[in-house]
Amino acid sequence: MKRSILRITAALLAVAALWMGLAGAAPAEEGTAPDPRPETVREKNDAEKEKAKTGKLPASEFTLLGVSPGIREEAIRAALGKPVYADFEQIVFASGLIAELDDDHPGLVEEISVAKPGTGVATPAGLTPGMPEAAIERLYGRADKRKDQVLYTTYTFYSQDGTRKMKILVKDGVILKIICEVA
Secondary structure: OHHHHHHHHHHHHHHHHHHOOOOOOOOOOOOOOOOOOOHHHHHHHHHHHHHHOOOOEOHHHOOEOOEOOOOEHHHHHHHHOOOOEEOOOEEEOOOOOEEEEOOOOOOEEEEEEEOOOOOOOOOOOOOOOOOEOHHHHHHHOOOOEEEEOOOOEEEEEEEOOOOEEEEEEEEOOEEEEEEEEEO
16 A cells, blocks of 8 residues: 555655656756756857847947946046945945945946936937937937836847947837946
């Protein structure tokens, strides 16, 4: 009787493992779950991610007010003057430009952004918050990636050398925010 119960339990566990897609899956690295997608899908997605890391725009296009992500905190303060607010995570300038500091590399500006329309903060091509969505494609061409979300759409561009990334957030056909960051 005990043997038949054990056999039934083992069979049920095997069926459950197959149903959940766990049978035959490679063991996961510690702290991660196995990737349930077929190998060909994983390879295709990984290749797309690698391809997306390099875009068509030069790295010089990923600046706001002449400063780019990846510079030192001292350099951005010298270029833009005294901030209106600063802490260990971000620096806010009167122009509306916000510099986010890198947690892992103290003193390094990881991201710069602007969300305030009418401040004069623009990309080298002239893109600013408050402009119509159509200006994105007119000035930069088709985005390397577009993600439609519930509240807004994000257009992402990558630099040719793969070192910079620009995200443009749009809601109701109007540019809300421009973010330039280290890729």
